[in-house]
Amino acid sequence: xxxxxxxxxxxxxxxxxxxxxxxxxxxxxxxxxxxxxxxxxxxxxxxxxxxxxxxxxxxxxxxxxxxxxxxxxxxxxxxxxxxxxxxxxxxxxxxxxxxxxxxxxxxxxxxxxxxxxxxxxxxxxxxxxxxxxxxxxxxxxxxxxxxxxxxxxxxxxxxxxxxxxxxxxxxxxxxxxxxxxxxxxxxxxxxxxxxxxxxxxxxxxxxxxxxxxxxxxxxxxxxxxxxxxxxxxxxxxxxxxxxxxxxxxxxxxxxxxxxxxxxxxxxxxxxxxxxxxxxxxxxxxxxxxxxxxxxxxxxxxxxxxxxxxxx
Amino acid sequence: xxxxxxxxxxxxxxxxxxxxxxxxxxxxxxxxxxxxxxxxxxxxxxxxxxxxxxxxxxxxxxxxxxxxxxxxxxxxxxxxxxxxxxxxxxxxxxxxxxxxxxxxxxxxxxxxxxxxxxxxxxxxxxxxxxxxxxxxxxxxxxxxxxxxxxxxxxxxxxxxxxxxxxxxxxxxxxxxxxxxxxxxxxxxxxxxxxxxxxxxxxxxxxxxxxxxxxxxxxxxxxxxxxxxxxxxxxxxxxxxxxxxxxxxxxxxxxxxxxxxxxxxxxxxxxxxxxxxxxxxxxxxxxxxxxxxxxxxxxxxxxxxxxxx
Numbered sequence: 001x002x003x004x005x006x007x008x009x010x011x012x013x014x015x016x017x018x019x020x021x022x023x024x025x026x027x028x029x030x031x032x033x034x035x036x037x038x039x040x041x042x043x044x045x046x047x048x049x050x051x052x053x054x055x056x057x058x059x060x061x062x063x064x065x066x067x068x069x070x071x072x073x074x075x076x077x078x079x080x081x082x083x084x085x086x087x088x089x090x091x092x093x094x095x096x097x098x099x100x101x102x103x104x105x106x107x108x109x110x111x112x113x114x115x116x117x118x119x120x121x122x123x124x125x126x127x128x129x130x131x132x133x134x135x136x137x138x139x140x141x142x143x144x145x146x147x148x149x150x151x152x153x154x155x156x157x158x159x160x161x162x163x164x165x166x167x168x169x170x171x172x173x174x175x176x177x178x179x180x181x182x183x184x185x186x187x188x189x190x191x192x193x194x195x196x197x198x199x200x201x202x203x204x205x206x207x208x209x210x211x212x213x214x215x216x217x218x219x220x221x222x223x224x225x226x227x228x229x230x231x232x233x234x235x236x237x238x239x240x241x242x243x244x245x246x247x248x249x250x251x252x253x254x255x256x257x258x259x260x261x262x263x264x265x266x267x268x269x270x271x272x273x274x275x276x277x278x279x280x281x282x283x284x285x286x287x288x289x290x291x292x293x294x295x296x297x298x299x300x301x302x303x304x305x306x307x308x309x310x311x
Numbered sequence: 312x313x314x315x316x317x318x319x320x321x322x323x324x325x326x327x328x329x330x331x332x333x334x335x336x337x338x339x340x341x342x343x344x345x346x347x348x349x350x351x352x353x354x355x356x357x358x359x360x361x362x363x364x365x366x367x368x369x370x371x372x373x374x375x376x377x378x379x380x381x382x383x384x385x386x387x388x389x390x391x392x393x394x395x396x397x398x399x400x401x402x403x404x405x406x407x408x409x410x411x412x413x414x415x416x417x418x419x420x421x422x423x424x425x426x427x428x429x430x431x432x433x434x435x436x437x438x439x440x441x442x443x444x445x446x447x448x449x450x451x452x453x454x455x456x457x458x459x460x461x462x463x464x465x466x467x468x469x470x471x472x473x474x475x476x477x478x479x480x481x482x483x484x485x486x487x488x489x490x491x492x493x494x495x496x497x498x499x500x501x502x503x504x505x506x507x508x509x510x511x512x513x514x515x516x517x518x519x520x521x522x523x524x525x526x527x528x529x530x531x532x533x534x535x536x537x538x539x540x541x542x543x544x545x546x547x548x549x550x551x552x553x554x555x556x557x558x559x560x561x562x563x564x565x566x567x568x569x570x571x572x573x574x575x576x577x578x579x580x581x582x583x584x585x586x587x588x589x590x591x592x593x594x595x596x597x598x599x600x601x602x603x604x605x606x607x608x609x610x611x612x613x614x615x616x617x618x619x
Binding site for chain 1: 419423426433561596599606607
């Protein structure tokens with residue numbers, strides 16, 4: 001077993017133990033953080049590993065969220081098949097977005113993804129008859145269970161979040177060590193060289209974006225399922241910025257960076273929203289400070305300074 | 312109202328929107344043209360211009376015209392200085408790396424927007440226009456084969472709105488003269504063509520960049536000062552101009568100044584007309600998707616030339 005895998009298993013065990021140690025308020029927060037960390041891990045696959053700086057991942061998050069919640073409330077589909085539908089929805093949206101947006105690169109890619117996400121957000125508002133717009137809607141508590149496990153209760157919710165988090169973490173850990181992940185890193189480092197070596201760069205970037213979008217969609221669906229609410233604000237610009245923020249803070253291209261970034265940012269924003277309405281100020285300051293002083297994030301800096309084995 | 316006068320009214324409103332948009336988008340375009348930098352915080356410089364205009368107008372408390380003129384001078388100057396400082400302190404230090412610049416300006420966006428929320432508050436506040444008389448507009452129809460004029464109810468525009476169109480045009484002409492006829496404009500264009508060569512000829516490129524970034528923000532602020540007597544100042548008002556400016560700059564061809572003006576008129580007018588006759592949300596969805604498609608399939612813009 002490699003050191004990376006041991007670290008991942010220890011992290012999962014630590015998170016499981018945290019539920020029994022932490023007071024209810026914090027374990028509730030931690031469930032939310034784990035779901036957001038799944039989102040950030042999906043984003044990290046595109047941005048951190050493949051070098052695709054998307055400003056529109058909220059589109060995929062929302063595709064998963066609405067895929068699940070609309071199917072459950074309007075079609076009365078049970079939670080598990082609805083989760084599958086959510087993954088399909090996010091995958092299809094990411095596939096179409098990717099096929100178009102990946103024709104561009106760099107700044108144009110950022111703007112195109114931003115605009116697709118904006119169109120998605122406006123679409124959610126336009127169909128407010130079903131989505132109820134910004135106000136959103138609640139998923140009935142009675143429906144929120146899988147195989148008899150109640151996902152609206154504290155314990156069920158926490159361990160469902162942990163289960164999904166663990167699956168995605170181990171999946172990404174394996175993915176980035178496999179030849180596929182190595183090739184993505186090669187594309188990030190030098191796309192022209194990867195092309196010259198004979199890799200179908202365009203196709204690989206598309207696959208990376210679809211997988212990234214599906215993981216983001218899974219996070220959106222899990223958020224709706226575990227917290228029982230879906231609203232258009234999850235499709236808006238800040239939700240495209242959050243995963244970027246988490247990943248940059250924790251360290252782009254590290255497997256645990258998204259979790260660390262999500263924990264730090266969640267509590268920073270949580271603390272400051274107690275003090276002022278202008279809590280997004282913290283996000284702004286952190287973004288500027290990171291680009292200036294810590295462009296590789298926490299784990300990226302650690303990896304450079306003495307822990308080169310960090311996954 | 313009949314369709315004709317209604318369309319006329321929509322086009323007049325569209326022309327006002329287009330004038331403001333041309334100024335705001337021009338700021339974004341100048342910055343992109345010279346510095347090759349995408350400034351996501353551009354909409355917040357616009358918002359800041361409107362908020363400062365409100366502060367100036369209420370602090371002076373004199374005749375609205377005096378407050379307005381003062382705001383037209385003070386707001387762009389302050390916003391420009393702030394932007395130049397942000398360029399020195401942040402963008403220059405990350406060496407204008409395209410991706411990090413976007414991330415940093417997203418940060419700047421939230422800092423300015425939320426800073427305004429903390430000081431200015433969440434309310435929308437009006438600024439009184441310097442003058443505001445109603446001008447009823449005539450409409451014609453054929454009666455018994457003869458052209459006859461009448462004044463349909465509701466077809467009117469205010470003198471201030473006409474002034475906005477004229478002022479925006481004047482500022483754009485002044486900018487064009489500045490860019491093509493003055494030494495400073497020449498230096499800016501030299502930096503745009505080849506910044507390394509400009510540096511080799513002794514042009515202080517970093518100072519030019521700070522100046523250009525400030526100029527771009529000041530143009531947005533001017534647009535906002537002009538618009539604030541029509542629309543109220545609010546801390547979230549920067550989002551729509553940012554998106555529309557992006558659309559204009561992309562359609563006009565990134566960095567092309569004449570393209571920007573033409574696209575601003577096109578987009579501003581059609582936005583005005585479409586949102587009168589159709590659901591504004593649907594119009595925005597279609598416009599956003601259309602522009603994304605332009606960027607995907609014709610990245611040099613509708614009017615731009617292919618890069619060589």
